[in-house]
Amino acid sequence: MKIRVLLVDDEKDFVDALAERLSMRNYDVTVALRGEEALDKLRQYNFDVVILDVRMPGIDGNEVLSEIKRIKPLTEVIMLTGHATVESAIEGMKQGAYDYLIKPCETEDLVTKINRAYEKKAEHEERIREARVKEIISSPRAALKDA
């Protein structure tokens, strides 16, 4: 299955080119040009990794990040930033972002970070699955009750 990426940035020409390049590398890419649009898409669909610009009109990147971590806590987020907003990106990592990249960035760096973020999410989901299985084996009645 392809890694599902949501790319969020208000620079349309940037988003279009990067989305095309990531699609060529076999990612399943969806784009959003505003924070509000990104959150709508996140509520409707599941994504593995969100690439999120820090500075955007309307809801800014850090606010979007907080909302992502509230509604889809396992989705990993990579912050995109200019030099002037590196502090905001670091703040984002304290709030749970996986990593950040400074624009303009090398595509191969971005691809590496997307893959690592996906692996982290997949491992986390696997551990949750294992915990559920253990719970069912150790106490099937309780598990059925919870279900």
Added chain:
Amino acid sequence: MDTKCGILGQTGLQFFGRITASISHEIKNVLAVLNENAGLLQDVVLMAEKGIPLNPERLKGVAGTMGKQIQRADGIVENMNRFAHAVDENTKEIDIHETLSLLLGLTRRFADMRGVTLSPAYGNSGKFLTSNPFFLENLLWCFLDFAMGATGEERELTIATEENEHAIRICFEGLKGLAEKDAGAFPSERESALMKALDADFTMEPVRSRIVVALPKKGFR
């Protein structure tokens, strides 16, 4: 910094820093677009080398995007250059419409971030005054910044000019949220110092949803 530079020096440096930081951010954005489109061309060439046919329309599209971004960068750098030259002369004859257009170009990103539409409503013909270009830009920025925060839910700010024998008036209109703004907070010490230096005056007109800044035609000696 305040005690050594004085309030005009302090506010001037803050204004200069804020505008140049915004310009650098915009240039970074342009470079990011060019970087991705250059990368896209490389990807397409690599695919062609592997036998996937080139799509000329796609290449035209990428070239068009890159050309558009180069034009954008050219405009940004041109504005930056004109802004930098504002400190060249202590006083000079200024076309206020040119100054307003420069200021709107320099600060459009701030407006975009706040979701405010800036609508210039002055013609092409010039209105001239003699003043200090940098302090004038700084003062107009202070008013523009305040006005952007007073547009209310409509988020549209119109900038117009009026003229009589002695003064040019800059009108920031459409301020539906002006009545709710804290009347005591503006103008602050910095705006007061700039107005004093430029012999400028202002009126708040909440009923007409506007602020008017009056600039004397001979305002800075």
